[in-house]
Amino acid sequence: MAEKPTHVDSFRVQNDRQRNQTVSTTGCQPFVLPAAESDKLERIIEASPALKKGTHLFHQGDPFMSIFVVRAGTLKTYTVTNEGEEQITGFYFPGEVVALGGIGNDEHPVSAKTLETTTVLEYPYQPLDSLAGQIPNLRTQIVSCMGKEIRDEQQMMLLLSKKTAEQRVATFLYKLSVRFKQRGYSATLFRLSMSRNEISNYLGLAVETVSRIFTRFQKQQLIKVEGKEIEILSLERLYTVSGDEKQSPEQSVQYR
Amino acid sequence: MAEKPTHVDSFRVQNDRQRNQTVSTTGCQPFVLPAAESDKLERIIEASPALKKGTHLFHQGDPFMSIFVVRAGTLKTYTVTNEGEEQITGFYFPGEVVALGGIGNDEHPVSAKTLETTTVLEYPYQPLDSLAGQIPNLRTQIVSCMGKEIRDEQQMMLLLSKKTAEQRVATFLYKLSVRFKQRGYSATLFRLSMSRNEISNYLGLAVETVSRIFTRFQKQQLIKVEGKEIEILSLERLYTVSGDEKQSPEQSVQYR
DNA sequence: CGTCATATTGATACACGTCAAGGCGAGTGG
DNA sequence: CCACTCGCCTTGACGTGTATCAATATGACG
Numbered sequence: 001m002a003e004k005p006t007h008v009d010s011f012r013v014q015n016d017r018q019r020n021q022t023v024s025t026t027g028c029q030p031f032v033l034p035a036a037e038s039d040k041l042e043r044i045i046e047a048s049p050a051l052k053k054g055t056h057l058f059h060q061g062d063p064f065m066s067i068f069v070v071r072a073g074t075l076k077t078y079t080v081t082n083e084g085e086e087q088i089t090g091f092y093f094p095g096e097v098v099a100l101g102g103i104g105n106d107e108h109p110v111s112a113k114t115l116e117t118t119t120v121l122e123y124p125y126q127p128l129d130s131l132a133g134q135i136p137n138l139r140t141q142i143v144s145c146m147g148k149e150i151r152d153e154q155q156m157m158l159l160l161s162k163k164t165a166e167q168r169v170a171t172f173l174y175k176l177s178v179r180f181k182q183r184g185y186s187a188t189l190f191r192l193s194m195s196r197n198e199i200s201n202y203l204g205l206a207v208e209t210v211s212r213i214f215t216r217f218q219k220q221q222l223i224k225v226e227g228k229e230i231e232i233l234s235l236e237r238l239y240t241v242s243g244d245e246k247q248s249p250e251q252s253v254q255y256r
Numbered sequence: 257m258a259e260k261p262t263h264v265d266s267f268r269v270q271n272d273r274q275r276n277q278t279v280s281t282t283g284c285q286p287f288v289l290p291a292a293e294s295d296k297l298e299r300i301i302e303a304s305p306a307l308k309k310g311t312h313l314f315h316q317g318d319p320f321m322s323i324f325v326v327r328a329g330t331l332k333t334y335t336v337t338n339e340g341e342e343q344i345t346g347f348y349f350p351g352e353v354v355a356l357g358g359i360g361n362d363e364h365p366v367s368a369k370t371l372e373t374t375t376v377l378e379y380p381y382q383p384l385d386s387l388a389g390q391i392p393n394l395r396t397q398i399v400s401c402m403g404k405e406i407r408d409e410q411q412m413m414l415l416l417s418k419k420t421a422e423q424r425v426a427t428f429l430y431k432l433s434v435r436f437k438q439r440g441y442s443a444t445l446f447r448l449s450m451s452r453n454e455i456s457n458y459l460g461l462a463v464e465t466v467s468r469i470f471t472r473f474q475k476q477q478l479i480k481v482e483g484k485e486i487e488i489l490s491l492e493r494l495y496t497v498s499g500d501e502k503q504s505p506e507q508s509v510q511y512r
Numbered sequence: 513c514g515t516c517a518t519a520t521t522g523a524t525a526c527a528c529g530t531c532a533a534g535g536c537g538a539g540t541g542g
Numbered sequence: 543c544c545a546c547t548c549g550c551c552t553t554g555a556c557g558t559g560t561a562t563c564a565a566t567a568t569g570a571c572g
Contacts, residue, residue, distance in 0.1 A: 079414055082502040087414040101407045104400025109407045129399075133392050140385070144360025146402040151357045151365045153409035158335055158343040160416035161460030165560065196519060204417030206561050211520055227519085227569080246338040421528065452551060462529050467552050483537085483551085 030069055030097050030145060031123075037135050044131065046122040047071075057098070057112040057120065064102035066122045070094045073118025074193040077101075077110040078201075088202040090152075091115075091194060093179055097145045115193045160204045163243055168203040169213045170241040173223065177232055188232040286325055286353050286401060287379075293391050300387065302378040303327070313354070313368040313376065320358035322378045326350050329374025330449040332458075333357075333366040344458040346408075347371075347450060349435055353401045371449045416460045419499055424459040425469045426498040429479065433488055444488040 033041055046066075051057070057068060060079060068075075075092040077099075089110055092098045102108045103125070132139040159168055181187035192199070200210040217223045222238055224231040232238055239245055289297055302322075307313070313324060316335060324331075331348040333355075345366055348354045357365045359381065388395040415424055437443035448455070456466040473479045478494055480487040488494055495501055 079410060081414060081418060081499060083499050085418050087418050089410045089413055101403060101410060103406075104396070104403035105407065109410060129392075129396070133389065133395065136385075136389050139389065139395065140360070143385075143399065143402065146399065146406065147357060147360035150359075150402065150405050150409065151361065153406065153413065154335060154345045154357060154365060157345055157409065157412055157416060158337060160413060161457075162337060162341050162343055195517095201417075207519080208521080208562080209560060212560095215520075243337060243339055451549095463550090464530085464552080465528060471552075 030095065031138060031141050033135065033137060037138070040131060040135075041128075041138065044124060044127040046124070048120045048122060051114050051118050051120070053114055053116050053118075055114045055118075057114070058108050060108055060111045062108045064099070064105055064108050064125065066124045067097060067099045067103070067128070068112070068120045068122055069097050071119045071121055074115040075112050075118060075120075076115055076194065076198060076202075077112045079110050086201065088198055091202070094183060097149075100146050100149045103146065115198070165203075165205050165209050166213055166216075166241060167243040168205060169199075169210060169217070170222075170238050171244060172199065172203055173230065173232065174235070174238050174242050174244075177235060177238075188235065190230055192228045192230055286351060287394060287397050289391065289393060293394070296387060296391075297384075297394065300380060300383040302380070304376045304378060307370050307374050307376070309370055309372050309374075311370045311374075313370070314364050316364055316367045318364050320355070320361055320364050320381065322380045323353060323355045323359070323384070324368070324376045324378055325353050327375045327377055330371040331368050331374060331376075332371055332450065332454060333368045334457075335366050342457065344454055347458070350439060353405075356402050356405045359402065371454070421459075421461050421465050422469055422472075422497060423499040424461060425455075425466060425473070426478075426494050427500060428455065428459055429486065429488065430491070430494050430498050430500075433491060433494075444491065446486055448484045448486055 031041060032038075051073075057075065070092050072094055075098055076088050077090045077092070078086050078088040080086050092112075098112055098120070099108060101110060128142070132142055159171055163171065176190065176192075177187045180190050194202075196210050196214075197207050200207045203210065214223070214225050217238075218225050221233055222241070223233055287297060288294075307329070313331065326348050328350055331354055332344050333346045333348070334342050334344045336342050348368075354368055354376075355364060355366075384398070388398055415427055419427065432446065432448075433443045436446050450458075452466050452470075453463050456463045459466065470479070470481045473494075474481050477489055478497070479489055
């Protein structure tokens with residue numbers, strides 16, 4: 001409702017029709033199709049240039065036009081309370097799909113911003129949706145991505161309302177580890193592309209708390225922290241601390 | 257991984273092929289189609305009998321087969337931490353779609369349980385998805401529902417990590433009001449189908465806190481509480497308290 | 513090599529959880 | 543029709559996990 005500021009830091013794919021250089025989607029698992037169909041899909045994709053740290057892919061309230069897949073780098077998405085408070089709703093690594101919350105809405109419900117130099121693929125939604133009508137496989141994949149987003153957010157709700165600060169940080173690190181491993185990187189040694197501030201915001205904690213827990217975990221020989229470099233010394237114990245471990249042989253706690 | 261208990265309280269639509277009595281979807285907004293196509297859709301729908309309070313529609317971990325639309329009554333969905341803690345992830349009223357988190361997954365990520373006598377329509381997912389291939393309009397509607405679910409959950413994440421107890425309760429009541437109004441019921445006078453316990457669980461608070469805030473709001477002439485009956489005396493002030501109000505003419509708070 | 517953001521660490525405060533004790537209403541059985 | 547019970551709700555007193563405030567350290571960048 002307020003006047004839209006001109007987002008000088010916004011990225012907009014120039015819609016030049018030089019769609020010859022078939023974009024290589026190497027390293028991106030979403031939307032894998034047999035060659036013939038893959039070709040149709042690639043015809044609608046736009047590759048972004050390298051976006052430097054701090055660039056917005058889109059702002060909350062911008063008209064929803066496309067979804068994006070991260071090729072390299074990291075993104076965060078966040079909403080802003082009308083009280084001006086920011087809440088980070090997710091971090092996105094290569095191969096992950098961003099902006100699904102905009103589907104079925106005329107505007108983006110969140111902003112998306114790069115945490116480091118990042119490149120993305122832009123999938124203009126209208127053509128993508130038409131294609132999805134022709135290619136059942138593609139439809140399934142889009143819808144699956146959305147389903148996963150819903151499940152991830154439900155997990156996050158659980159974290160935010162039931163877990164202690166320690167469990168939150170442990171969960172965060174553990175899940176990062178799993179994601180990195182999936183992408184072929186080390187599960188135990190990696191670099192955090194987000195600041196402590198961003199971590200704390202995402203986890204619903206104060207920066208100081210996250211900092212303290214990092215050092216506490218270090219003292220407990222759970223992890224080794226050196227600035228943004230993290231080494232996980234015991235994935236198992238970290239998982240235990242996270243509170244997600246399945247335990248107690250039988251606890252069919254029926255709510256009533 | 258643990259042996260599945262036999263859910264005696266589970267509801268399963270009997271798949272009898274007596275699909276003559278064209279199910280009336282009156283009062284349900286989702287999946288509205290022109291007559292011809294609507295007919296195809298209705299052929300795959302199964303109507304449930306009246307499910308009494310406390311019945312499970314499905315349990316977390318059950319194989320995902322269908323999505324559901326509430327016709328009458330109320331449902332809650334919830335996950336269980338492996339520590340046995342329950343977290344309610346949503347309440348669903350007539351016309352709303354349940355189980356979207358299961359799409360693209362082999363099993364339901366949450367359990368769904370009735371809060372009162374409830375009837376639902378079951379949409380077996382496989383046929384629904386095929387139909388979505390033939391009817392672009394239907395595909396759009398499904399995907400829109402999922403988008404909305406994602407957005408709602410993002411809002412909830414914000415609530416859980418940034419809002420005070422008062423703001424949470426105010427938000428809860430305000431949003432209920434909006435939903436009731438949309439369905440043609442009074443926006444200011446309604447009955448809570450969930451217990452205080454369930455409200456507090458959903459909002460990430462203790463029961464006592466919710467109770468105290470109800471009485472506090474009552475003293476402030478914001479609402480009138482009488483057991484499960486709620487009357488909202490000032491929607492405007494409630495909205496203000498919720499913290500969602502757009503305020504301060506200019507606050508382009510750029511995060512950095 | 514200064515400058516400014518980011519991170520750590522300690523001291524203190526408070527919002528909300530936890531514990532405990534009634535109160536209230538709905539269903540049940542005598 | 544009453545007494546009893548059992549959930550659910552409310553209210554008060556108290557405890558604590560984490561936020562907040564403040565000071566310093568560290569590191570990135572021009």
